[in-house]
Amino acid sequence: MNLGYRSLRAHDVHQGLQFAGIDRSSGIVGQQLEATQYIGMAAALATAIKGIDVIDGAQLKQVADYQLDIPTFGFDRVVGILEELEYVRNVTRDSAGRIRQLYETVPENFSRLYESLDEAYARHDPGEIESSLITTIDDLSRGPRPVGDLDIDPHARSAVLELGDAAEAIKVVTIRGEPVAHSPYFAYEHPELVSDALSELDLAQVRAAFERVRGHQGERVGGGPNDVLNQLIAAGLMAGPSVANPNGIVVPFAVAPYGLPPDLLTVRKGLLDKAMAILASVRMGETEGGLTNLVYPQAFLRGLRDSDRVVGRHSSTQRQYSVLRQMGIVRFVGSGERKGMQLIDTDDNKAAVDIALDFLKFGEATKTKQARADAADATIDAAGNYRSPIQAIRPARRRAGQVRMTFADLIESAMGRRPVE
Amino acid sequence: MGASTRLNVKLGSLAAPRLSKGRAATDEWTDLDVLAVQYSSLANTTYAIADCKTTKARAAERVFWVRGVADLFGATTIYMAREADLAPNARQLAVRLNVAALDPGDRARLLEHCGTAALPIAGDFFTADRQARMDSILSGAPVALDKLGRYRRAFYWVFPRYRNLTQLPAYLEEASRVFNPSDRWAHLVLLDLAWLYLVSVCHAIDQITRLQLASMAQSLRQTVVGGEQEMREKQLLAEKLKLVMNAVAADSRESVPDVPLLPAYFDDLVDLVSRAAARRSVLTEALRVLEFTATETLAAGSVSWREAFPHADPHAAKLASDVVRFLTRAAKVASSFVNVFDDAVAGREGGRSDGGARVETTPADTSARGARGREAVRDNRLFGDASQG
Numbered sequence: 001m002n003l004g005y006r007s008l009r010a011h012d013v014h015q016g017l018q019f020a021g022i023d024r025s026s027g028i029v030g031q032q033l034e035a036t037q038y039i040g041m042a043a044a045l046a047t048a049i050k051g052i053d054v055i056d057g058a059q060l061k062q063v064a065d066y067q068l069d070i071p072t073f074g075f076d077r078v079v080g081i082l083e084e085l086e087y088v089r090n091v092t093r094d095s096a097g098r099i100r101q102l103y104e105t106v107p108e109n110f111s112r113l114y115e116s117l118d119e120a121y122a123r124h125d126p127g128e129i130e131s132s133l134i135t136t137i138d139d140l141s142r143g144p145r146p147v148g149d150l151d152i153d154p155h156a157r158s159a160v161l162e163l164g165d166a167a168e169a170i171k172v173v174t175i176r177g178e179p180v181a182h183s184p185y186f187a188y189e190h191p192e193l194v195s196d197a198l199s200e201l202d203l204a205q206v207r208a209a210f211e212r213v214r215g216h217q218g219e220r221v222g223g224g225p226n227d228v229l230n231q232l233i234a235a236g237l238m239a240g241p242s243v244a245n246p247n248g249i250v251v252p253f254a255v256a257p258y259g260l261p262p263d264l265l266t267v268r269k270g271l272l273d274k275a276m277a278i279l280a281s282v283r284m285g286e287t288e289g290g291l292t293n294l295v296y297p298q299a300f301l302r303g304l305r306d307s308d309r310v311v312g313r314h315s316s317t318q319r320q321y322s323v324l325r326q327m328g329i330v331r332f333v334g335s336g337e338r339k340g341m342q343l344i345d346t347d348d349n350k351a352a353v354d355i356a357l358d359f360l361k362f363g364e365a366t367k368t369k370q371a372r373a374d375a376a377d378a379t380i381d382a383a384g385n386y387r388s389p390i391q392a393i394r395p396a397r398r399r400a401g402q403v404r405m406t407f408a409d410l411i412e413s414a415m416g417r418r419p420v421e
Numbered sequence: 422m423g424a425s426t427r428l429n430v431k432l433g434s435l436a437a438p439r440l441s442k443g444r445a446a447t448d449e450w451t452d453l454d455v456l457a458v459q460y461s462s463l464a465n466t467t468y469a470i471a472d473c474k475t476t477k478a479r480a481a482e483r484v485f486w487v488r489g490v491a492d493l494f495g496a497t498t499i500y501m502a503r504e505a506d507l508a509p510n511a512r513q514l515a516v517r518l519n520v521a522a523l524d525p526g527d528r529a530r531l532l533e534h535c536g537t538a539a540l541p542i543a544g545d546f547f548t549a550d551r552q553a554r555m556d557s558i559l560s561g562a563p564v565a566l567d568k569l570g571r572y573r574r575a576f577y578w579v580f581p582r583y584r585n586l587t588q589l590p591a592y593l594e595e596a597s598r599v600f601n602p603s604d605r606w607a608h609l610v611l612l613d614l615a616w617l618y619l620v621s622v623c624h625a626i627d628q629i630t631r632l633q634l635a636s637m638a639q640s641l642r643q644t645v646v647g648g649e650q651e652m653r654e655k656q657l658l659a660e661k662l663k664l665v666m667n668a669v670a671a672d673s674r675e676s677v678p679d680v681p682l683l684p685a686y687f688d689d690l691v692d693l694v695s696r697a698a699a700r701r702s703v704l705t706e707a708l709r710v711l712e713f714t715a716t717e718t719l720a721a722g723s724v725s726w727r728e729a730f731p732h733a734d735p736h737a738a739k740l741a742s743d744v745v746r747f748l749t750r751a752a753k754v755a756s757s758f759v760n761v762f763d764d765a766v767a768g769r770e771g772g773r774s775d776g777g778a779r780v781e782t783t784p785a786d787t788s789a790r791g792a793r794g795r796e797a798v799r800d801n802r803l804f805g806d807a808s809q810g
Binding site for chain 2: 053112299
């Protein structure tokens with residue numbers, strides 16, 4: 001697993017326990033998932049307070065209890081984890097030790113946030129079973145897998161699956177006589193239909209399709225009714241927003257909207273629909289944009305996010321993005337054929353663009369876990385092209401001695417970062 | 422008027438290295454009595470300057486001088502304050518060059534119009550010995566700090582603005598080994614540098630707003646390096662350096678390090694600038710927190726920011742603290758400086774660098790000090806205490 005993914009999955013486990021209403025303090029979950037739960041709670045709290053700067057301790061405790069499912073008795077320990085990481089500081093307490101106020105300094109960059117939490121997770125020394133559970137959940141986030149293929153020590157397999165089942169994180173269904181594991185965290189809309197759908201499809205193809213779409217959200221669905229993407233969309237395992245191409249043919253694009261908070265699938269479903277429509281329109285622009293194709297979809301969406309800007313002055317804009325106008329996301333600006341478009345300035349529309357950007361950049365809606373989805377460019381992408389500061393430190397440590405110092409001085413001076421006097 | 426100020430700003434340039442040993446390779450041009458900085462979302466970072474003298478001699482020449490200094494800073498408002506009446510010809514020239522010429526009567530009226538709402542309700546912030554107090558403590562700084570001192574007092578203002586985002590941490594890091602939390606001068610210098618850095622952050626926000634605000638990290642990258650052309654030059658330079666280092670290291674087993682275009686603390690800088698940009702409305706107040714805490718709380722051992730401004734926006738103190746924290750991390754200075762600053766702002770025990778011996782102040786004491794501060798303003802010392810002659 002890449003750095004940052006352990007705490008990301010711990011966050012998933014925390015949210016899964018919260019929404020399944022599972023008693024997190026007792027039974028196998030309470031005994032075996034202590035480190036994971038605390039890191040998951042720390043991730044939930046960090047993403048909730050990000051950008052708030054100055055926070056009242058009593059209010060935070062209430063929000064943590066009511067909205068983030070962080071029990072009152074665990075609150076101080078969770079704040080302690082964040083304090084250790086310097087995500088919160090200047091914590092002032094009253095004479096009884098209750099937190100009065102704190103400063104928030106959660107990193108702006110999403111990947112740095114989870115990377116540091118990964119280090120904290122390691123310091124919490126998770127047990128073998130819970131470590132395997134986290135690895136397995138991450139593996140299953142790329143699609144279902146036969147139980148026999150899971151990378152778990154055979155002696156620990158039943159314990160990991162039992163824990164996964166108790167935490168509602170891993171489910172095993174029998175398909176054509178073979179046990180297959182999947183994670184309900186990564187099923188879209190109808191997780192209960194997963195086993196039915198899987199029994200009809202070839203598992204290797206399903207997994208390949210999942211990985212393809214995770215690597216390129218908004219994958220164009222070109223095949224006929226037997227195409228596995230079409231079947232996954234029909235089974236509700238993937239979404240398939242559609243846009244008309246220049247010939248008037250409606251083309252679906254496969255989106256696997258996983259890693260979303262449950263409210264986006266329920267009460268805020270409209271927001272997710274908008275995000276998927278934006279994604280599909282942009283993907284259409286990349287391949288069938290009319291005279292010229294869209295080359296930089298992320299830059300295009302960042303421009304659209306700025307509601308003062310008019311983007312996409314193009315002869316195909318009205319055709320390609322008409323669905324966005326119908327959904328109240330954009331308005332067309334200008335006269336003649338080359339109309340541009342402008343975001344209609346609402347919080348929902350901005351959030352929808354953010355989620356679409358998330359899908360483009362990360363392959364899953366990781367940033368929607370955050371309270372404020374305006375993090376700077378991250379260094380993780382879906383293809384795993386990822387370089388962390390920690391990874392950069394290791395080779396540097398190996399370079400001991402005079403040569404390293406000389407090179408370092410040379411670099412800093414050449415780049416203009418040494419005092420000029 | 423609600424701005425943050427800096428007194429006795431020296432302006433100078435780097436000069437060709439002198440032949441004589443031990444002399445700094447610098448030339449001093451002139452010094453400015455008062456520089457005021459203010460940030461507003463509409464006007465961005467703006468400067469006002471004031472030339473304050475007790476004599477009225479050569480007033481017309483001084484109008485030309487102050488106009489030139491204003492151009493150097495890009496100041497939009499210029500004051501020339503005198504302790505005596507100003508000659509009509511000097512006033513005419515001042516009007517022509519957009520300089521507000523103020524005699525004692527004018528100053529009194531101006532301050533009356535501006536009111537005292539933005540002034541501290543406690544402390545001796547406007548006493549005449551403010552600068553002398555600071556200078557006295559800073560005189561205890563070691564010689565190793567001279568280079569940093571020259572940058573802090575003079576070069577900062579003449580370097581291209583974007584360069585200070587990397588130059589200031591570099592100067593501080595070079596002097597970091599002498600920064601000891603038990604030395605009061607170290608706290609004052611660090612807060613002064615934090616003030617300067619926040620001014621640089623204000624300019625960076627201006628630039629990013631012009632470039633592409635929705636893409637903060639990318640725009641900041643360009644701002645730090647200096648622009649697209651400089652980015653490409655640095656990339657080319659990095660490639661050449663790598664070639665040279667590979668050649669040098671060819672005979673050894675040492676691997677050649679990467680050549681990063683950006684400083685190691687760039688991620689922290691993104692965090693800081695993002696926070697500052699999101700709190701534009703308190704940027705000026707954050708500058709004032711740094712200024713007040715250095716000169717009043719730490720230098721004079723007097724009241725804290727919270728005592729002097731009980732209704733201030735807490736986000737300003739937090740942002741000021743973020744800047745101090747950034748500098749300690751970027752320049753590898755002890756993190757306990759941040760704790761002392763936070764304690765000093767809140768008026769908590771341990772927030773004084775004078776050995777922690779906090780002088781307890783009763784509400785009566787603080788209100789008396791506040792009254793003295795207001796008196797200082799009413800007595801017209803706001804522009805009159807900077808320099809003599």
